[in-house]
Structures are given as structure tokens and as C-alpha cells.
Amino acid sequence: MGVLKRLWHRLGSPRWFFHMMAPWQWWLGMLSALLLLTGTFWGLVYAPADYQQGESFRIIYVHVPTVIVAQSVYMALGVAGFVLLVWRMKLADVALKAIVPFGMALTALGLFTGAVWGRPTWGTYWEWTDARLISTLILLFLYFGLYALRESISSAEAAGRACAILAIVGLVNIPVIKYSVEWWTTLHQGETITLTRIRMPPEMYIPLLINLLGMYCLFGYVLIARMRSEILRRERDTTWVGAWLRGEEEGAGTDNSNGKGALHGR
Amino acid sequence: MDVDAFIQWATMGQHGFYVWLAYGVSLVVLLLVIVQTRMEASSLRKELELEMQLKARESALVPATAREGQQS
Numbered sequence: 001m002g003v004l005k006r007l008w009h010r011l012g013s014p015r016w017f018f019h020m021m022a023p024w025q026w027w028l029g030m031l032s033a034l035l036l037l038t039g040t041f042w043g044l045v046y047a048p049a050d051y052q053q054g055e056s057f058r059i060i061y062v063h064v065p066t067v068i069v070a071q072s073v074y075m076a077l078g079v080a081g082f083v084l085l086v087w088r089m090k091l092a093d094v095a096l097k098a099i100v101p102f103g104m105a106l107t108a109l110g111l112f113t114g115a116v117w118g119r120p121t122w123g124t125y126w127e128w129t130d131a132r133l134i135s136t137l138i139l140l141f142l143y144f145g146l147y148a149l150r151e152s153i154s155s156a157e158a159a160g161r162a163c164a165i166l167a168i169v170g171l172v173n174i175p176v177i178k179y180s181v182e183w184w185t186t187l188h189q190g191e192t193i194t195l196t197r198i199r200m201p202p203e204m205y206i207p208l209l210i211n212l213l214g215m216y217c218l219f220g221y222v223l224i225a226r227m228r229s230e231i232l233r234r235e236r237d238t239t240w241v242g243a244w245l246r247g248e249e250e251g252a253g254t255d256n257s258n259g260k261g262a263l264h265g266r
Numbered sequence: 267m268d269v270d271a272f273i274q275w276a277t278m279g280q281h282g283f284y285v286w287l288a289y290g291v292s293l294v295v296l297l298l299v300i301v302q303t304r305m306e307a308s309s310l311r312k313e314l315e316l317e318m319q320l321k322a323r324e325s326a327l328v329p330a331t332a333r334e335g336q337q338s
Binding site: 218 | 278303306311314317
């Protein structure tokens with residue numbers, strides 16, 4: 001219990017996070033590049049074409065990882081918002097601000113790749129009556145809202161609280177996206193892969209899983225990198241940032257070097 | 267590699283436009299996200315270093331007596 005409590009308090013320390021996460025940032029960045037290149041190459045070159053859709057099916061390898069992680073980013077925002085409101089943890093607000101642009105980019109990409117896939121498959125880029133498309137569009141608007149809200153409130157603390165509330169309220173959209181294909185069957189197909197069942201041959205789903213894992217690693221990399229920048233910006237007047245800039249702070253330089261020593265040293 | 271086989275692969279069975287458009291735009295957007303993240307980190311670091319140098323120079327330039335004078 002004592003250990004857990006201490007960990008929780010350390011997690012709340014921006015300085016601790018800044019140093020502790022430097023090697024993680026490096027490793028996740030490398031891993032995501034490796035996985036995404038492997039999965040994409042595999043999906044484009046070696047995976048067989050779909051017997052109904054032909055080659056356009058290969059869009060799945062960018063579309064599905066993008067939209068799944070776009071929703072995961074939003075769920076992370078909801079959790080960060082909850083932690084901020086309940087425990088007033090500084091780091092939660094840092095996360096709540098840092099990851100919005102990434103989620104926005106992924107959601108926009110998911111909508112775009114879906115539209116491009118829809119044209120040869122359904123004969124249309126967009127369908128206003130499809131619940132999956134509309135609920136994903138709402139997700140994009142939620143990201144816009146979080147970004148605009150932060151920009152429009154001058155008090156950082158009030159902006160953080162407002163964003164936390166919007167992030168939590170917006171969570172209701174996540175199950176709507178998930179079950180939209182079951183509640184309203186229109187154009188979008190159901191889930192091809194769930195945790196318990198995969199309706200796909202391995203040579204098709206393995207590259208998909210690789211790209212999904214790669215996209216989660218990219219999420220981790222972007223989250224840590226942007227949070228660390230935001231921490232520096234907020235703590236710029238503290239003595240530890242000054243010491244880090246002069247190379248005196250413990251753990252300094254781990255983000256520039258390969259970070260191996262720092263990872264194994266702990 | 268056989269040229270015909272390569273062309274057949276690259277055209278993606280008449281769906282080449284859609285497949286390459288989806289992959290191309292995804293690549294560009296993800297690269298932009300990564301480049302922006304890295305550039306933000308490096309420009310922030312430069313800014314903070316400059317700020318630190320300016321502060322150090324300021325305190326070195328202003329003699330202790332002048333600083334006392336400003337405070338009163």
C-alpha cells in the first residue's frame with residue numbers, strides 16, 4: 001500500500017515523469033517505426049487480396065489501426081479528465097492538453113481513409129445516414145471542441161477543468177461508435193476482429209495486428225514527447241529545468257542519447 | 267522482379283488510385299505529426315536556453331549596488 005501510494009505521488013510529479021519517460025519515448029518511437037513499416041509492407045505486398053473487394057481491401061491496414069487508436073486516445077483523455085477533476089493532478093492536465101492534436105489527426109485520417117475505401121466498395125465516399133460515419137464525425141468535432149475550449153479560456157486552471165468535463169461527457173460517444181454497426185445496420189460492416197473472434201485468415205490479420213500495435217506505440221511516443229515539452233513549458237522557471245538545461249540534472253541527456261543506460265539502470 | 271508483375275501490383279487491380287491515396291495521405295499526416303512534435307521540443311529547448319543565457323547576462327551586467335538601488 002505504501003509503495004503504491006508513493007508511486008501515485010511520484011506519478012503526479014512532472015519532474016519525475018520528465019526524466020523517467022525519456023528512455024520510453026525513444027524505445028516507443030523506434031518500435032512504432034519498425035512495426036508500422038513491417039505491417040504496411042506486409043499488408044501491401046504479401047497479404048492476399050480480398051475475394052469480394054479485391055485490392056482496395058488493403059486500405060484496412062491504415063484505416064482500422066487509425067480509427068481504433070483515435071478512439072483509444074479519446075478514452076485516455078476521458079481518464080485524464082477524471083483524474084484531473086478528482087485528484088487535481090498536474091500531469092493529468094498536461095496529458096489532457098498534449099494529446100488532443102494527435103487524436104484529431106487520427107480521427108480525420110480515419111474518416112479520410114474510410115471515405116477513400118468506401119468509394120470503390122460502396123460506390124460512395126460519404127453517407128449521411130450511416131451511424132458509424134456520423135458518430136466518428138462527432139468524435140472529430142469533440143476533438144475540435146477540446147482544442148477550441150483550451151484556446152478560448154485564458155485561465156489555465158479553468159481551461160483544464162472545462163476540457164476535463166468535455167472529455168468526460170464526450171465519452172458517451174465511444175460506445176455509440178462501437179455498437180453503431182449493430183444498432184443501426186446501414187453501410188458500414190461489422191467488426192471483423194474482436195477480442196474473441198477473428199473472421200479473417202492469418203495472412204490477412206497478422207499485418208493488421210502489427211500495424212495496430214505500431215499505432216499504439218506511436219500514440220505512446222507522441223503522448224510522452226508532447227507531455228515532456230508541455231512540462232518544460234510549464235516548469236520553465238523552476239530550478240530543476242535550469243539544471244537540466246545546463247546538463248546538471250540527474251537523467252539529463254537521456255532523450256538525446258539512446259537512453260539504454262537510463263532504462264537498465266533503474 | 268518481373269516488370270509486368272510489378273505494374274500489376276502497383277495498379278492494385280484498378281483500385282490503385284484509392285489504395286495509394288489512402289496510404290499516401292496517411293504517411294504525410296503521420297510524418298507531419300512526428301516532425302511537428304520533434305520540432306516543438308527542439309525549438310522549446312533553444313528558447314529556454316536563450317532565456318537562461320539572457321538571465322545570466324543580465325545579472326552579470328547589473329552591479330549589485332544598482333540592483334539594490336532599483337529595489338528601493
